[in-house]
Amino acid sequence: MINRSNKDYWLVGIQFLLFLIFLIPSKFHFFVADYLRFPSLLLSIIGFLIVLVALFNLDKSLTAFPTPKNNSELITSGLYKYVRHPIYNGILLTVFGYSIYSASILRLIISLLLLILFYFKTHYEEYKLSQKYPDYFAYKARTGRFIPKL
Numbered sequence: 001m002i003n004r005s006n007k008d009y010w011l012v013g014i015q016f017l018l019f020l021i022f023l024i025p026s027k028f029h030f031f032v033a034d035y036l037r038f039p040s041l042l043l044s045i046i047g048f049l050i051v052l053v054a055l056f057n058l059d060k061s062l063t064a065f066p067t068p069k070n071n072s073e074l075i076t077s078g079l080y081k082y083v084r085h086p087i088y089n090g091i092l093l094t095v096f097g098y099s100i101y102s103a104s105i106l107r108l109i110i111s112l113l114l115l116i117l118f119y120f121k122t123h124y125e126e127y128k129l130s131q132k133y134p135d136y137f138a139y140k141a142r143t144g145r146f147i148p149k150l
Contacts, residue, residue: 008065011121015064018110018117022095026106040100047093054079054086066125074133082148084126084139088118089146122146 032040055062057078063069079086092115099107122145130136143149 004065004067007124008067011066011117011124012064014117015114015121018114022107022110022114024106026102026104028105029103030105030108032100032103037101040097042097044094044097044101047090047095047097050079050090050093051087052090054090057086066121067128068132072132074129074135074139076139076143080143082143084143084145085118085122088122092118092146 057080058075061069061072061075063072083089092111095107095111095114099111126136126140126145130140133139
């Protein structure tokens with residue numbers, strides 16, 4: 001039985017709520033030059049593809065909750081070889097890219113809130129992962145959280 005805390009449910013609940021708000025059409029827009037529209041849409045598509053690949057990499061270890069599943073294993077291959085949280089990276093590229101493409105102030109604010117949420121969620125998630133996997137500390141030392149280590 002997975003031992004999830006209230007914090008797990010709050011973090012996922014806030015994330016889901018932000019995703020729902022992101023879908024709301026906004027009446028408040030900012031100026032975006034035409035030459036930025038295609039690159040921002042491309043950024044969004046690349047982010048979505050990163051999410052799909054990372055979901056595939058996780059396989060049976062996939063969960064939306066920060067606490068790992070009982071039958072999960074530490075994944076350090078695929079995109080996880082380069083960054084510890086490629087799903088969050090992909091989501092952020094998708095939402096920021098689409099926020100710029102749609103020139104939506106609301107979506108840009110939601111994207112910033114997701115960035116902040118993922119920062120805190122990853123701290124908690126990494127604490128939980130280090131409790132379950134003794135090798136997590138070595139993995140963490142050699143792999144960037146959001147940006148690959150050079």
